[in-house]
Amino acid sequence: MITTRTPKNRLSITTDDHASYAEKNTDETFSPLAKISSWLSFSSFSTEAGHWSRASFSDEFTDEELLMSETIPTAISNLRDSSRPIWIVTTAALPWFTGTAVNPLLRAAYLLKHRQEEKRVGSISQAGPVHLVIPWLESSDDRAALYGDDWRHATPETQTDYIRDWIDSSAHLPSIAHELNIHYYPARYHAALSSIFAMGDIFELLESKAESCDSNSQKKRAVCILEEPEHLNYFRAPSSSCSYDSFYTIGIVHTNYKYYAEQHVTGLFSAPIVEAVSAGLVCAYCDQVIKLSDVLQEYAKHKEVVCNVHGIRNEFLECAPPDGNRIYFLGKLLWAKGLDQLLYLEECYKHSKGEYFPMDIFGSGPEGDEIETAYKGTRNALLSSLSTSSGSISTMTDNSEFRTSGAPKSCNNSETKDSAKMPTYWASLQRRRLLGCPLPVQFLGRTDHASIGTEYKIFVNPSISEVLCTTTAEALAMGKFVILPEHPSNEFFKSFPNALFYSNAAEFVQQLSKARSTEPEPLSQNLRHLLSWEAATERLFESAAVSEREASRRERLFEKEDRKLAMIHYKLGKGRSGDVIRKFLGGGPVANQVQYQMERQVSVTSMA
Incomplete structure (x- = not known):
């Protein structure tokens, strides 16, 4: 028999309450505005429930869970296992010298360095690969605007060579420069938001690349580190209702988008929307959330930690x-x-x-x-x-x-x-x-x-x-x-x-x-x-780890709600109505995701 230790004054929130929100979003006749309203209501409701749950259920473990370890991490959250493939996905790339370009690149480089050193001393026989997935700006105008006119006629190979040279000459990691796996996803630059956004379903692309790149011998679940998980999913049109189930997904939150929204003339209206949408997306797609500092809003309090996992060049x-x-x-x-x-x-x-x-x-x-x-x-x-x-x-x-x-x-x-x-x-x-x-x-x-x-x-x-x-x-x-x-x-x-x-x-x-x-x-x-980045890598290992007891508790209390958020995001984003919603929410040049995917499919079919 499973008994649960529950505080006397717990907030009563059932899965039926959440289901009622999800059911509204399965109706294809729902208008785009109604879908947006339902998403915001559910994401705010679910996040608050998670926050309450974290505060009120801190001692709520079943008898079976109390027998589990509270110090030993689960195998799936153990990043110290250097045989597992690691995929790092970010929202910017050199030669744009912004934090979300430089820090993920260095994180990938030092993770690979850590694995090389373990192999050198004999701690492991075979090191798993480290992959960096970065945006490729398809538009020559975008490249010229962001990188300079010299990049107007550049190719992905040109950018790869530039990045490898920077790792060698500026980061002083010559042994890493040509061993790091670099991949691209199609993207466009949103000038009004000064940001790069993916075109197409980045998760589907990531899954197909993992299938082709990681060997059959590496059957352990791969690690996916989403640098700016909310940003990567803001205007994404999911091609299926599944989340990043093929990976143990860690979200590292870099940017205080709520703060920037508050400074805008429309801040009273836009900031609460940004806050709710960001929290919903992080809950839906991350197994563990790392906030670089406590200045950030709460996203998924039942699975977030505050830790600086950045370092600096030597x-x-x-x-x-x-x-x-x-x-x-x-x-x-x-x-x-x-x-x-x-x-x-x-x-x-x-x-x-x-x-x-x-x-x-x-x-x-x-x-x-x-x-x-x-x-x-x-x-x-x-x-x-x-x-x-x-x-x-x-x-x-x-x-x-x-x-x-x-x-x-x-x-x-x-x-x-x-x-x-x-x-x-x-x-x-x-x-x-x-x-x-x-x-x-x-x-x-x-x-x-x-x-x-x-x-x-x-x-x-x-x-x-x-x-x-x-x-x-x-x-x-x-x-x-x-x-x-x-x-x-x-x-x-x-x-x-x-x-x-x-x-x-x-x-x-x-x-x-x-x-x-x-x-x-x-x-x-x-x-x-x-x-140093060596210390930052160690902090990443510690922050990513989840104990067996806590993992069981999360799965029991929160996993259904988080999966429903992913389902709602899928329902909102699919079809022509999804493009309308993205346009309404300020998607601009990246709003027509579904249309873009359809055009690519037609292009691939005609080439075949």
């Missing part, structure tokens, strides 16, 4: 320590990266110290011209306009200690809190009115962080839109001071003595003054290792 750890005193920022030129806050902090520093602090800004981006204009703007309208941007200033200044001596009147807490309610759209209009009186700031364009010289000692990174900032880790590895806001996205860096944190403008001034007048501490060997 060349950053080998840089000479700084010998100058210069200050810099490096990143994509977007207001959301904290550049509005940086303007605000410049003003407060001047009111405290009598002068602005000089700095250099490295990077490029779609808002670069507007940002450079604002940094050459007047000071009199600056504070009121910046306090309206992104709402993030209010979190920094909502503190009585913020009122430093001589601080400008508009630093007043109540005024900031009121003005922070204004949409970012109006803030951008105010920024454009700023003219003249430049700050002592130089815009030096995009550069590789490793090429930043030793004359730079202080990296100022005020961004709170990041999930986990790789450039912060790189600067710390190079022995520089990094000045950061107190924020969940920066929690990983709390153990580094050269990471200087501030919670308001007064503390920022104090930390910058300290950094300018003292020298950074040398990194200890433990902290150097903590930043």
Whole structure:
């Protein structure tokens, strides 16, 4: 007999409740809008149920489950088994040097390196393959827009050669460069969302590639790591109702899409939709979810962990320590990266110290011209306009200690809190009115962080839109001071003595003054290792593992709901109505997925 240990005040949620939502989505006569409404209702309901279940059912194990191990991972979740094939699927690729291109590439390279070393010392006789699956932009215009005109006539082979050369010359992994398996899926660039999306069913493509690439002797279930699982499935049209059942699927969440939606003029409407859809997709298609930091929303609390599974290239750890005193920022030129806050902090520093602090800004981006204009703007309208941007200033200044001596009147807490309610759209209009009186700031364009010289000692990174900032880790590895806001996205860096944190403008001034007048501490060997990809790979193994007891509990309590989400996604996405829904949700050039698949089938048939 199976007995269940249940809290007295548990929320009563039955599978019949979920089934009622799923049944609505099986009706082919349902309109696209009705389907969207049903999906959002079910995904929100299911996610909340999962959250409640995690909190309320923490001790709810059957007698049989209590006899299972709570420390030994299941064989299927054990990534330390180096004989299993690993497929890493991501949403971007070099030569686009964005985090979702570089980090998955390095993850794949270091997983392969780990397996090579195990084979070399005799721990294993045969290492399983590591595959990297990346987007191929079919449109020459897309390639030119994202990679430059030189890529207009490029081929997948050209891109593969470029990536292998980068692994060899920049990551300094020559033995990996030509052994890593690189595959492509067809994709298009969505300029309005500054993102790449797959065309066709990426899961079906992945399954067929796994069938042809992995040998019959590798019968153990393969591992699939979805980098940005919600992004990979946003506009996907599933060709069947099954999920990634052929794999043990790990989702690594990189980007705070809910935050970006909140900053848009339609944020009140779009942010809850993005939150619900993201949670539903992650629940549906991932066996284990890894969030890089706790700044992210909850997706599937019954199967998610928070862990930094990123590392940095070894060349950053080998840089000479700084010998100058210069200050810099490096990143994509977007207001959301904290550049509005940086303007605000410049003003407060001047009111405290009598002068602005000089700095250099490295990077490029779609808002670069507007940002450079604002940094050459007047000071009199600056504070009121910046306090309206992104709402993030209010979190920094909502503190009585913020009122430093001589601080400008508009630093007043109540005024900031009121003005922070204004949409970012109006803030951008105010920024454009700023003219003249430049700050002592130089815009030096995009550069590789490793090429930043030793004359730079202080990296100022005020961004709170990041999930986990790789450039912060790189600067710390190079022995520089990094000045950061107190924020969940920066929690990983709390153990580094050269990471200087501030919670308001007064503390920022104090930390910058300290950094300018003292020298950074040398990194200890433990902290150097903590930043490395070897340590990140070990953290990935630990985060992916699920105990036998927990796996049994998840299957019993949550698997049916998660599978129903996959079924609903299939019902919503199929047919012409699916293309209509994707277009309504902002799919733009990637909305017509079903039409694209039909045209490809006709093309293949005619060629045959």
